[in-house]
Amino acid sequence: MTLNETYEKEVRIPVSIVNVPDNVVLISPSTDTMKVVVRDKGLVLLGYEYRDILRPLRINFKSYVRGTESASITSAELQRFIYQQLSASTKIVSIKPDKSEFFFNYGLCKRVPVRWRGHVVPEQLYFISHVDYQPDSVDVYAAEEKLDSIDVVYTETLNYDNFRDTLSITCGLQKIRGAKCVPDRIKMAFYTDVLTEANMSVPVTGVNFPDGKVLRTFPSKVTVHFVTGISRLKKLRPSDFTVVADYEEIMRHPSDKCAVHLKGIPHDVSRAKIDVGSVDYLIEEE
Template identity: 20%
Template sequence: MKPGKWKIPDSIRGGKPSQFVFFFFVSCLLWFLIKLPNRYTSTVSLRPEYSGVPQEKLLVDPPKNIKVDINAKGMRLLSMKYFGRNVDIDLSALRKKTSDTYYLLAGDLRKQLAGSLPEDVEVRRFAGDTLFFSLGENITKAITVIPRTDITFAKDYRIYDSLTVEPENVEVFGPDVEVNKLDTLFTVKLTMKNVSENINSAVALDVPSGFGHLKFKDKNVIIKARVERFSENKLTVPVFVINVPEDKEVKTFPSEIEIKFTGALRDISKLKPSDFKVICDYRAVTDSVNYLPLKVSEMPETVKETELSRHGVEILVKQPASEM
């Protein structure tokens, strides 16, 4: 090929369809370049950079983009439409709507954008007439933690007293508009199978979405529980009658009853009949009823469940010997 001359590719010289595509592309490119100096109106997305927030306030989830119709030359418009543009937004002159909601009117925003956009860019219209903002004050609050668990135990084993969380309350720091929405915090679910030993597990807090500005003094808590082997035992205990008039003497039939109880093996093996009290109430006696229901009125705290061998006893009433 001689210097200074263009060589047309064989694919273009080889057929009419290829020539058409090539010249169509060149025509479109020339048309595009010719039109670029002209002015057009289109919607672009601006990326705001906020300043001027009052020192005692915190900006919560501000708008990340502002949609606006602008009029500009083709090249400028093309650049802003596809690459966006950062703009400065001063919030020192916000208008107040509620205790934590503020806003800027389109007119206020138009004045500010005039200083951030090039002189040849004309702001025509905003996607909304008003831009809203949420401002909060940083506060600290103690939030109650509730454990989520899925625990199954080995045969005859169970929790001795109760499941506990340490700490029971977690201090949360952040904007009041978020902190005040929290009354409780749950943990991530603790799953344990076939448990026969004490529980002592670190579990993370399950922070709900939408609270990204909060800081937690503790991000994990300890779920604890004392686990014991449980068993059943039986004792024969006397039956007591309460509310007996002074002028009456009563006996029950039977005078003793068997009580079956459940508790931790280490506890129930030490219990005696005197640790329980089974009663019936004389006031339930009528001319036609002398069968009184029984209930357990006293038992050790270590006993979890009780069951009596019968639901009631017969009562025999007689006058004192001195009156006969």
Template identity: 25%
Template structure:
């Protein structure tokens, strides 16, 4: 029984001793952190305020080492969380074909962002080289890579719409001058019988490491309508008849098959077409046939087809 009491007291003393030891260590650690030290710290660089005429290349320095004088608490913070410094690129100088920030400007920018109780003693470089280059810009048309298969008796009513229809690219002149168009990723639409709309990514040419594009996706859309057919009987007009003669064709009219939407066909009449037979095309030959040509036709139709491409004729003296 007496031994058990002694063991309990010893365990209690050990716990109390451990607690005091931990508290003493924390007091010593905090006391040391509150003192002032000189040591090195690393900062991640974030480039800001780029002029419109310049772009940031991929070889810019993204880290800088500095010697600081501050409390141990601050150094502990920098060791755990690598701090970031914003670099105002609008203050760069152009020297010997390169863009640089002088040590004076770099120190001033860093001092403005460090805490008041931190002294900046030393930087690992006299100047900061910034990988910048002059840029041009231009608009590049977007082309849709669309494989559209419509249901029978359906047509694409109007042109394919692309939004945006162009992309602005900024980059070195020798890079962007090689770009003539930007294509979309392939789109496959089958058995379509209604209006469609699809968002698709843009495919940019390879090797444009220093160029920036304004958008990366586009919307492809189109209007689909059901079409029908209608036949029109159109009179034939003869031109370039020889002097003193008139030309009579057999027949004097020709049938045209027109395909369009049902609504559009209701608006079309035979007078919207003009069929011409040109005697001058014979050029002295003795043929008895003239080729027919559609010289006028209504807009917004899918297809127009002549039932006959030639017509017989005779010359009659006036």
């Protein structure tokens, strides 16, 4: 850089909100950074870079609050504050962002659950059996209308794959304009299990049968085929599944056989199906 030539240079100036009352919750960060492109001689620009000339802008909270739960400082106002620190020969070319905006409220919040978002896929033959959140809910501060629209907070987009052991991470939460999450970072653990194919004999249960009528099926049980994790399989019981024959369906479609349907499937079980679609039956009087 030649000292007597004119150049443009980007400088960064922190912007802080000060004199915030104790009963106010700042939803936006209390400190932001403006990217300011200035034009001047090389000698002046070097002074901005290596001397402590540019101080943080301190925005007085009470000067910009007009009764609403947001406030903004225009580009013209920001330029006026910045020019007070610049050499008389320096010109501002651009400011990003072109205005400083902040949100606040007086403690209104609600607690909402956290859910993960993104791509988290373990190695082949493994699956995610359980996700643990610490904490599993966060407090969201925002204006009442904004709070009404928020029922869940998602993590930042995750991207992990090809793991087989428990994946433990710390991640941030997705930014919501006009809202603040406390805390804004959480710990998560993705627990894995090995996939296995299995089957189980499950009794056929009659549903919607009138009092005094009893269903007898032949066979009395059908085989349910499914995929689950090895550790989950050890805890499964036939009673965790529900296979039914519906009296009303039998009356609508009289036949020697009645249709059976798999209605109840426990969590962490996939690709569940029964080996037959119908069975022989009798309807007896009690």
